[in-house]
Amino acid sequence: MTDLADLTSDVRIDLKLIAGLIEPGSRVLDIGCGDGALLELLERTRGVDARGIEISQEGVNAAVGRGLSVIQGDADSDLVQYPDQSFDYVVLSHTIQATRNARRVLEEMLRIGRRVVVSLPNFGHLDVRFRLMFLGRMPVSKRLPYSWYDTPNIHFCTIRDFVELARDVGARVDQAIVLDGAGKRLPFSLPWIVWNLLGAQAVFLLSRDGR
Helix, strand or coil: CCCHHHCCCCCCHHHHHHHHHCCCCCEEEEECCCCCHHHHHHHHHHCCEEEEEECCHHHHHHHHHCCCEEEECCHHHHHHHCCCCCEEEEEEECCHHHCCCHHHHHHHHHHHEEEEEEEEECCCCHHHHHHHHHHCCCCCCCCCCCCCCCCCCCCCCCHHHHHHHHHHCCEEEEEEEEECCCCCECCCCCCHHHHHHHCCEEEEEEEECCC
């Protein structure tokens, strides 16, 4: 296996963080896996049994072209087909805001996996608030590259919103990593209100309460 320190700089920062949370040799399901970049990373660095589902045929073709085990599927409708606790980790990276029923998807992930990893952009970030308040426009940036009329994002979720959702579905936050706009970690000692204001994106490791 390749060490995480040997990764090239073109790997998305949240994918590196997710890889660091996964135990070697685990059985992993990546939901909305796109072209399979995370699955390939996990196979290289963690030696996992990696599976993926992706809604777009283009993404499935790209992932299969990498030699990965990926099928076409929709997170909103197809997770019910997986048995309880059939994976060690279920991952959703920068996708939960694009699902139709985010709560139901998270509940299914917690049913399927022993642990759940979710990364998401923070729509409560200071830059987003600034653009809305002073420019009166929905933000468009490197992290949020879509205009309001063609964005795949359905739900505009903040870090605080997601923490509340996790609590509502009976999940425990085992670890949380929040990054600023430059991709640097914000100190763990900072209160949630500061994370919600200064955090550009976050990665959460969850488990079901009582496990």
